[in-house]
Each structure stands twice: as structure tokens, then as C-alpha cells.
Amino acid sequence: MQAGLITGLEATTEGPISKETGSSYLVGYRYALAGVAQAVGIDIGTTALPSYQDLSFNVSSGNSKSGKFTLFGILATSSINIEGGNSSSLYGNGSGHDLSSQIGIAGIKHFKQINSKSYFSSNIGLNYSMSGQTDYDFDRMSDSAFTKSENKVTKTGYNFATSYNSKISSKLFIKVGIQDELIGLNLYYRAKDQIQSDWNQIWDYDSYTNLAQAYVHAKYSFNDKLTLNAGVHSQLFFLNNSLSVEPRLGLRYDVDSKSSLTLGYGLHSQMQPINVYFLQTQMADGSYVYNNENLDFTKSHHFVLGYDLQPIKDWRLKAEVYYQYLYNVPVNTFSSSYSMLNTGAGFKTDLEDSLVNSGTGTNYGIELTIEKFFSHGYYGLFTSSIYSSKYKGSDGVERNTAFNGKYVFNILGGKEWNVGSEKRNKISADIKCTNAGGRAYTPIDLEASNEIGHEQLSSDAYSDFYPNYFRLDFKLGYTHNSRMKKLSQSFSIDLQNITNNDNVFSQSYDNRSQSINTTYQLGFFPNVIYKIQF
Numbered sequence: 235m236q237a238g239l240i241t242g243l244e245a246t247t248e249g250p251i252s253k254e255t256g257s258s259y260l261v262g263y264r265y266a267l268a269g270v271a272q273a274v275g276i277d278i279g280t281t282a283l284p285s286y287q288d289l290s291f292n293v294s295s296g297n298s299k300s301g302k303f304t305l306f307g308i309l310a311t312s313s314i315n316i317e318g319g320n321s322s323s324l325y326g327n328g329s330g331h332d333l334s335s336q337i338g339i340a341g342i343k344h345f346k347q348i349n350s351k352s353y354f355s356s357n358i359g360l361n362y363s364m365s366g367q368t369d370y371d372f373d374r375m376s377d378s379a380f381t382k383s384e385n386k387v388t389k390t391g392y393n394f395a396t397s398y399n400s401k402i403s404s405k406l407f408i409k410v411g412i413q414d415e416l417i418g419l420n421l422y423y424r425a426k427d428q429i430q431s432d433w434n435q436i437w438d439y440d441s442y443t444n445l446a447q448a449y450v451h452a453k454y455s456f457n458d459k460l461t462l463n464a465g466v467h468s469q470l471f472f473l474n475n476s477l478s479v480e481p482r483l484g485l486r487y488d489v490d491s492k493s494s495l496t497l498g499y500g501l502h503s504q505m506q507p508i509n510v511y512f513l514q515t516q517m518a519d520g521s522y523v524y525n526n527e528n529l530d531f532t533k534s535h536h537f538v539l540g541y542d543l544q545p546i547k548d549w550r551l552k553a554e555v556y557y558q559y560l561y562n563v564p565v566n567t568f569s570s571s572y573s574m575l576n577t578g579a580g581f582k583t584d585l586e587d588s589l590v591n592s593g594t595g596t597n598y599g600i601e602l603t604i605e606k607f608f609s610h611g612y613y614g615l616f617t618s619s620i621y622s623s624k625y626k627g628s629d630g631v632e633r634n635t636a637f638n639g640k641y642v643f644n645i646l647g648g649k650e651w652n653v654g655s656e657k658r659n660k661i662s663a664d665i666k667c668t669n670a671g672g673r674a675y676t677p678i679d680l681e682a683s684n685e686i687g688h689e690q691l692s693s694d695a696y697s698d699f700y701p702n703y704f705r706l707d708f709k710l711g712y713t714h715n716s717r718m719k720k721l722s723q724s725f726s727i728d729l730q731n732i733t734n735n736d737n738v739f740s741q742s743y744d745n746r747s748q749s750i751n752t753t754y755q756l757g758f759f760p761n762v763i764y765k766i767q768f
Contacts (some may be wrong), residue, residue: 249722286310289308328450329371341359358395362389378429387502428687433555471505474511501536506531510589556601564589566627573625612647660712707729739755
């Protein structure tokens with residue numbers, strides 16, 4: 235996130251490290267409100283207005299006989315309003331989304347050196363997250379907007395983790411650990427299709443469940459060139475007793491002092507989005523059943539082959555090819571294109587009932603990174619990925635996933651110049667360019683939508699692609715370091731999307747104009763930033 239005079243403020247407080255104990259503290263706060271820029275007449279190229287702020291802290295006790303304790307945390311809140319059109323009605327042309335989220339993470343980390351070869355690392359913490367979404371639509375019969383759905387998901391997690399790390403010999407290192415999370419859930423969701431319809435209660439749940447994990451990892455050096463990393467990771471989800479045991483294996487071979495080859499395999503498992511397990515269906519007698527409660531983990535086989543080269547000092551080249559096969563993916567019991575792999579791609583909540591773990595998916599591609607580490611006052615980085623992301627639903631047809639953009643390229647670089655009589659201050663310039671393929675999406679069937687009065691998607695899922703994404707940013711800054719050595723001020727101007735490229739954010743059906751509305755991402759935006767650190 236960026237913060238500045240136009241969009242907010244940013245401040246960081248960093249305490250000195252004690253020479254006696256090594257204790258220190260760091261506190262940071264950021265505030266941003268892009269709507270301020272639009273309110274003063276700056277066209278930022280989008281009607282999707284974000285607002286966000288966060289506070290973070292890290293306080294270290296330093297070393298003691300009992301070990302080192304660190305208190306850490308972050309508190310953040312954000313919201314965005316996505317209007318459905320440009321008319322003067324309350325929500326554009328009637329449709330729209332109000333989204334909000336809050337997160338809170340706090341914990342204590344403990345590090346204890348047992349001897350010169352082994353140590354314990356533990357942490358205990360609390361994490362809180364809340365996401366809320368209210369959707370609006372327009373009813374042509376009554377010529378008025380109405381609230382279409384209300385959704386709020388609150389999750390509270392109580393976490394504990396500990397690991398034992400030991401260097402058994404000059405060739406063997408081991409790590410053994412366990413972690414557990416008690417998950418508290420409060421789910422509320424209701425929806426209706428038309429203004430006169432009754433509310434349909436989809437979620438109304440308040441309870442707890444638990445996810446426990448354990449792992450063992452070993453690193454063994456056969457010689458100066460060949461190193462083996464091997465381990466086993468396991469998970470147990472107490473809601474339905476889903477159990478996963480996942481082997482992991484990696485080999486690294488140093489060809490010479492400048493290059494190496496790596497080969498890796500791992501079986502990975504992931505629980506479903508927690509709210510999916512509690513989708514409720516009302517029976518004829520008024521009772522509710524949870525048909526998704528027994529869903530198993532989604533699992534995947536990962537294969538990676540990599541080459542790392544450092545041809546000269548401060549430069550690095552890394553290339554990887556990978557293949558991922560996913561299975562146990564939740565899909566419908568009947569023939570359809572639905573798959574849990576597309577969850578999170580849009581604003582619509584997945585409301586599929588009675589899912590089964592029979593879907594599959596594949597991801598494969600090649601990645602190349604060329605990096606110039608910061609030295610001699612400048613840095614550079616080029617990253618690229620060419621990939622394919624496909625899935626199969628219960629109908630057995632292979633399709634693009636919602637995240638299949640096919641490629642992405644990033645180029646960034648920067649230069650610093652020390653200025654002033656004592657060279658304490660600096661001027662900096664940074665540039666970043668991103669070019670990526672447009673994501674796959676399911677087209678809106680306009681004729682069918684006009685007929686039924688609300689959005690109807692095509693039966694050909696993820697068959698079309700948004701236009702390619704392009705964004706060029708340039709940032710120029712000045713930093714003044716006070717003679718006090720504890721105060722630093724910086725002023726910069728960040729010119730975002732300087733070509734004012736129209737990058738598609740989303741599309742939706744507009745029931746008032748009976749047309750398809752396109753919402754774009756941030757246009758050209760001159761973001762002025764002031765930062766103080768003391």
C-alpha cells in the first residue's frame with residue numbers, strides 16, 4: 235500500500251537496538267483514502283474507490299537467560315465501493331457492491347538457544363479476520379434499487395506452534411515441529427433475487443473447529459556438491475477428521491561455485507474455504523443440514539526443476555519449470571462446469587451444495603528471473619512467467635481456470651544518488667512496468683439476463699479473456715536524514731499508470747440500462763507521499 239498527502243500519511247517509529255540486550259522496537263502506521271483524490275477533482279480512472287489503514291508493531295526483549303521474546307502484531311481495515319454504473323442513483327445504475335474487511339494479528343515469539351547446535355522456536359498468537367459484503371441490484375418493475383444480499387464472515391484463530399532445530403553433525407540438520415489452530419467461526423449470509431422476494435438464509439452459524447499439523451524435516455549433505463532435503467508434513471481437520479500425510483523431497487547439486495541445479499517434489503493438501511463447510515440447506519421440516527461438512531482436503535502433486543546462476547558479483551539468474559496436478563477438488567454431484575479452484579476470482583460467494591471431491595486441475599509453466607542486487611547505487615529486476623492453468627469439473631470438460639492469464643512480465647529498477655555536504659541525504663528514482671495476460675472469465679448472456687431481469691452467465695465457463703493488463707509507474711523521491719540520526723523524512727511523487735491504460739477490473743449486468751457494465755482499475759494517479767521515521 236502507498237500512503238501520502240493525496241491518499242494519506244505514513245509514519246514509522248523505530249527504537250534503537252540496545253547494546254547490552256539487543257532489545258528493540260518498531261511501530262508503523264499507514265492511512266490511505268483514494269476517494270480524497272477524486273473528491274478534489276482528480277480523475278483516477280475507476281469508480282471502485284478503496285480506503286484502507288493499518289498499524290503494525292514489533293517489540294523485541296533482547297537476549298536473556300530465558301531466551302528472546304518478541305511481541306508482534308498488525309491491525310488493518312479496508313473497504314471498497316464498486317458502483318454498477320454512472321447514473322445519479324444511489325448505486326450507479328442500481329447494481330453495486332460494498333465490501334469491507336478487518337484483520338488483527340498479535341502474538342509472542344520465543345527463541346531459546348539450547349546449546350551451540352540446537353534451539354527451540356515457539357510462538358503463540360491470535361488472528362482475527364472479518365469480511366463483509368453487501369450486494370445491490372435494480373428492479374425494473376418497481377424502478378428502484380434494492381439490497382440483494384448481505385454476507386459477513388468472521389474468523390478468530392488461536393494459534394500455537396513450536397519447533398526443535400538441531401545440527402546433529404556437519405552433514406545432518408533436523409527440524410521437528412507441531413502447530414495447532416482453534417478456529418472460531420461466525421457466518422451470516424442471506425440473499426434474494428427480486429425486491430419482493432423473501433430472504434433466503436444461506437449461512438447462520440457460530441461455532442468452533444480445529445486444525446492440527448505436525449512435520450519433520452531433515453537436511454543432509456552428501457558432499458560439498460550434493461544436498462538432500464526430505465520431510466513429512468501431516469494435517470488433521472477435526473470437523474470431519476480429514477487426515478493428510480504429505481511427503482516432501484528436494485535435491486540441490488552445485489555444478490560449480492556459481493551455478494546449481496535443484497529438483498523438488500511435494501504432496502500438498504489444503505482445506506476448503508472454511509465457510510464452504512457450513513453451507514446450510516433447509517429441509518421440509520424446517521431443520522438444516524450441512525451437506526458440505528465432510529469435504530476432504532484438496533491435494534496436489536508439485537514437481538519443480540530449477541537452475542540458479544550467479545555469473546558475476548551482484549547479478550543472479552534463476553530459471554524454473556514446474557508442473558502441478560491437483561485432485562480431490564470439490565465439484566458438483568451432477569454434470570456441471572463448477573470447481574472450487576475458481577473460488578475467490580470474483581465477488582460472488584460460492585453457494586454450491588452437496589459437493590464431492592472428484593474434480594481435477596493442472597498448472598504448469600516456466601519462470602525466469604534476472605536480478606541485479608542493490609550495489610553502486612542501483613538495482614534491477616526482471617521476472618517472467620509463461621504458464622497454463624486448467625481444470626475439470628464434474629462434466630469432465632477441461633477449461634481455463636479463472637486465474638489463467640497465460641503470462642506475466644515485470645521489469646523494475648532504480649537508482650540512488652547521495653547528495654548534500656555530508657552525503658547524508660539521497661535522491662532516488664524508480665520505474666516499474668507490468669504486462670500480463672487478461673484473466674479468463676465467463677461471458678454474460680445479455681439476452682437471457684434481459685429476459686429474467688438479473689445477470690445470467692453463459693454456459694461456456696471461462697471461455698473468454700479480459701484484455702491484457704499493462705501498467706507503467708515512475709517514482710521520484712528525496713530523503714533527508716537529520717544530524718540527530720534518529721529522524722528521517724522523505725518526500726516522493728509516485729506516478730501510477732502513467733499511460734492511463736484502461737485495465738478491466740470486472741464486468742456486471744446492469745438491469746436498468748439492460749447492458750453490460752465494465753469497471754476499470756486505477757487510471758493515471760499522481761500519488762504524493764510523505765514519510766517520517768524516528
